[in-house]
Amino acid sequence: MSAEPAILALEAVSKGFGRGDTRVTAARSLSLALHRGRTLALVGESGSGKTTAARLLMREYAPDEGRLLFRGAPVEAGGLKAYRRAVQMVFQDPFSSLNPVHTVRYHLERPLRLHQPALGGKERQAAIAELLTRVRLDPVAIAPKYPHELSGGQRQRISIARALAVNPEVIIADEPTSMLDVSVRLGILNLLNDMKAELGLALLYITHDIATARYVAEDIMVMYSGQVVEWGATESVLGSPKHAYTRLLLSAVPDPDRPFGDGRIADEPGQIDSIRQRAALPQTEIRTVSPTHFVRLMPD
Numbered sequence: 001m002s003a004e005p006a007i008l009a010l011e012a013v014s015k016g017f018g019r020g021d022t023r024v025t026a027a028r029s030l031s032l033a034l035h036r037g038r039t040l041a042l043v044g045e046s047g048s049g050k051t052t053a054a055r056l057l058m059r060e061y062a063p064d065e066g067r068l069l070f071r072g073a074p075v076e077a078g079g080l081k082a083y084r085r086a087v088q089m090v091f092q093d094p095f096s097s098l099n100p101v102h103t104v105r106y107h108l109e110r111p112l113r114l115h116q117p118a119l120g121g122k123e124r125q126a127a128i129a130e131l132l133t134r135v136r137l138d139p140v141a142i143a144p145k146y147p148h149e150l151s152g153g154q155r156q157r158i159s160i161a162r163a164l165a166v167n168p169e170v171i172i173a174d175e176p177t178s179m180l181d182v183s184v185r186l187g188i189l190n191l192l193n194d195m196k197a198e199l200g201l202a203l204l205y206i207t208h209d210i211a212t213a214r215y216v217a218e219d220i221m222v223m224y225s226g227q228v229v230e231w232g233a234t235e236s237v238l239g240s241p242k243h244a245y246t247r248l249l250l251s252a253v254p255d256p257d258r259p260f261g262d263g264r265i266a267d268e269p270g271q272i273d274s275i276r277q278r279a280a281l282p283q284t285e286i287r288t289v290s291p292t293h294f295v296r297l298m299p300d
């Protein structure tokens with residue numbers, strides 16, 4: 001955890017969908033805070049509420065209860081433009097997040113035109129080259145290409161460059177490597193780590209893969225059924241997990257000493273699901289906990 005004030009925070013936020021018997025509570029009194037130069041990993045199985053948390057942070061959903069705070073204050077209507085620039089998202093699917101009819105240059109030109117209208121043509125081209133270099137791509141070779149001419153890893157690098165084009169303070173990366181070949185995942189995670197360090201970004205790294213969370217995040221939050229069951233410094237949470245569900249997620253990693261060893265990363269959602277079913281973790285045992293106080297709610 002960091003002593004610096006949070007750039008972005010959810011404070012006791014709840015969000016549900018549907019009505020009556022079919023109502024799903026996707027976030028229950030969820031609190032989290034993102035700090036400059038730090039990564040928070042949000043970990044949990046499919047359906048635990050990770051993407052809902054991301055959408056609440058992106059202001060795609062309004063909370064039913066609780067507050068979103070940006071630099072310590074609620075976002076007013078007048079501050080929306082600054083907020084949209086400051087908080088950027090990198091999506092899971094690099095294949096659908098780029099427009100197939102436009103070149104890489106176009107994808108980077110657009111946010112630059114929108115958020116830095118004072119840049120002249122030459123300056124804008126220099127900014128595009130700088131962005132591509134920053135994400136470790138060759139500007140001359142890559143700028144004129146179309147998305148179908150790029151690998152999945154290269155596309156995800158373009159998505160990251162596009163997010164960086166507006167000088168964000170926060171990047172929310174929702175499963176940014178899960179659709180990529182195992183061989184390029186580590187490169188993308190390293191790039192996100194480098195961007196955090198070089199640009200002082202606050203990162204929210206959403207994943208169902210606890211092994212990669214350990215690799216990129218200073219802090220970790222484990223979600224189950226819409227609520228946080230455990231959080232803290234990554235090394236202490238994963239080194240000595242207090243909650244049975246955290247231990248289950250850890251047990252799905254084939255070899256904790258070699259999380260990237262041979263490509264057997266535990267990133268199949270079904271794998272976690274089946275472990276939960278085998279252990280018969282009861283949904284009813286999960287109750288709302290206070291955002292700063294996490295206890296073992298489930299039997300060991």
Ligand SMILES: Nc1ncnc2c1ncn2[C@@H]1O[C@H](COP(=O)(O)OP(=O)(O)OP(=O)(O)O)[C@@H](O)[C@H]1O
Nearest residue numbers: 017018024026044045046047048049050051052053
């Ligand atoms: N727009 C929506 N309408 C109705 N239900 C929703 C909506 N979005 C999410 N849910 C439900 O809320 C719960 C949490 O979903 P969410 O997508 O946040 O989980 P997740 O942890 O991100 O899962 P995944 O890893 O599969 O993306 C699920 O039960 C889901 O079905």
